[in-house]
Amino acid sequence: MLKLYYARPSAYARPVWLALVEKQLNFELVPVDLSGEQFEPEYLAVNPFSHVPVLFDGDFRVIESLAILDYLEARYPERSLLPKDAIALAKVRMVQLVTLNELLSAVFKLLVSQENSIELEYGRLRATNALNFLENLLGDSPYFAGETLTLAEIVAGTLVYRMPDLGIDLTDYPRLNVWSEKLLSRPTWQQIELSSEEWGKYKRAIRVFPKIWDRRRRQRIEALSEK
Numbered sequence: 509m510l511k512l513y514y515a516r517p518s519a520y521a522r523p524v525w526l527a528l529v530e531k532q533l534n535f536e537l538v539p540v541d542l543s544g545e546q547f548e549p550e551y552l553a554v555n556p557f558s559h560v561p562v563l564f565d566g567d568f569r570v571i572e573s574l575a576i577l578d579y580l581e582a583r584y585p586e587r588s589l590l591p592k593d594a595i596a597l598a599k600v601r602m603v604q605l606v607t608l609n610e611l612l613s614a615v616f617k618l619l620v621s622q623e624n625s626i627e628l629e630y631g632r633l634r635a636t637n638a639l640n641f642l643e644n645l646l647g648d649s650p651y652f653a654g655e656t657l658t659l660a661e662i663v664a665g666t667l668v669y670r671m672p673d674l675g676i677d678l679t680d681y682p683r684l685n686v687w688s689e690k691l692l693s694r695p696t697w698q699q700i701e702l703s704s705e706e707w708g709k710y711k712r713a714i715r716v717f718p719k720i721w722d723r724r725r726r727q728r729i730e731a732l733s734e735k
C-alpha cells in the first residue's frame with residue numbers, strides 16, 4: 509500500500525498527491541501538522557530532515573518531492589507522466605526545477621514580505637522572471653512536453669494559478685493563463701484543491717512557521733553534533 513505523509517497546503521507535497529490521483533493509484537494520506545509535529549521523534553524517524561512529503565511503498569521510503577515523482581513514474585508507469593524524447597524530457601525537468609527553485613522561492617518572498625519593501629519587489633521580479641521563462645517555454649503547445657500532460661504540469665500547475673492572489677496578473681502571460689485554466693478544470697485538480705479558508709490560514713501561518721522551523725532545526729542539528 510502507498511502511504512503519503514503530507515500537509516494539504518504544502519507546495520512540495522501537492523504535486524505528489526496530485527500525481528497519485530492522476531495515476532489513479534490507491535494510497536493512504538497521513539497528514540503532518542507543520543506547526544511542530546515534524547520535529548517529534550516519531551516523524552523524524554520518517555524523515556530526519558523534518559520535511560513533507562514522504563512516500564512509503566510498503567516498507568520502501570522515498571523522501572524529496574522530485575525523487576518521489578520519479579519513483580512513482582518508474583514503479584507505476586501506467587498513465588505515464590514523463591516523456592521519453594530527450595527534448596521533451598529536458599523541458600519537463602526545466603519546468604520542475606524552475607518552478608521549485610525560482611518561482612516557489614519568489615512565492616515565499618511574496619507571502620512573507622512587508623508592503624512596499626525591497627524584498628517584496630525582489631520577490632515580484634523573481635516571480636515574473638520565472639513566469640516569462642515558462643511562458644516562452646510553453647510556446648504554442650497545449651502542454652510543456654507537447655500534446656500530453658506530464659510532471660511539468662503536475663509541478664508548475666499546482667503553483668502558477670496562485671499568482672493572481674499574490675498580486676501578479678496571469679493575463680500578462682496569455683499562454684500560461686490558458687494552460688492554467690485548462691488544468692484547473694480537471695477533476696483531479698479539483699479533487700486536491702484547498703478551500704479559500706485553508707489557503708487564507710496557510711498564508712497567515714507561512715509568515716511565522718519558517719522562523720520556528722529554522723530555530724527547531726538549528727536546535728536539533730546542534731544537539732546531534734553534541735552526541
Ligand SMILES: N[C@@H](CCC(=O)N[C@@H](CS)C(=O)NCC(=O)O)C(=O)O
Pocket residue numbers: 518519520521542546557558559560561571572573574721
Ligand atoms: N526539497 C524538499 C523540500 C520539502 C519541504 O521543504 N517541505 C516543507 C513543506 S512546504 C516542510 O516540510 N517544512 C517543514 C520543515 O521544514 O520543518 C522536497 O522537495 O520534498
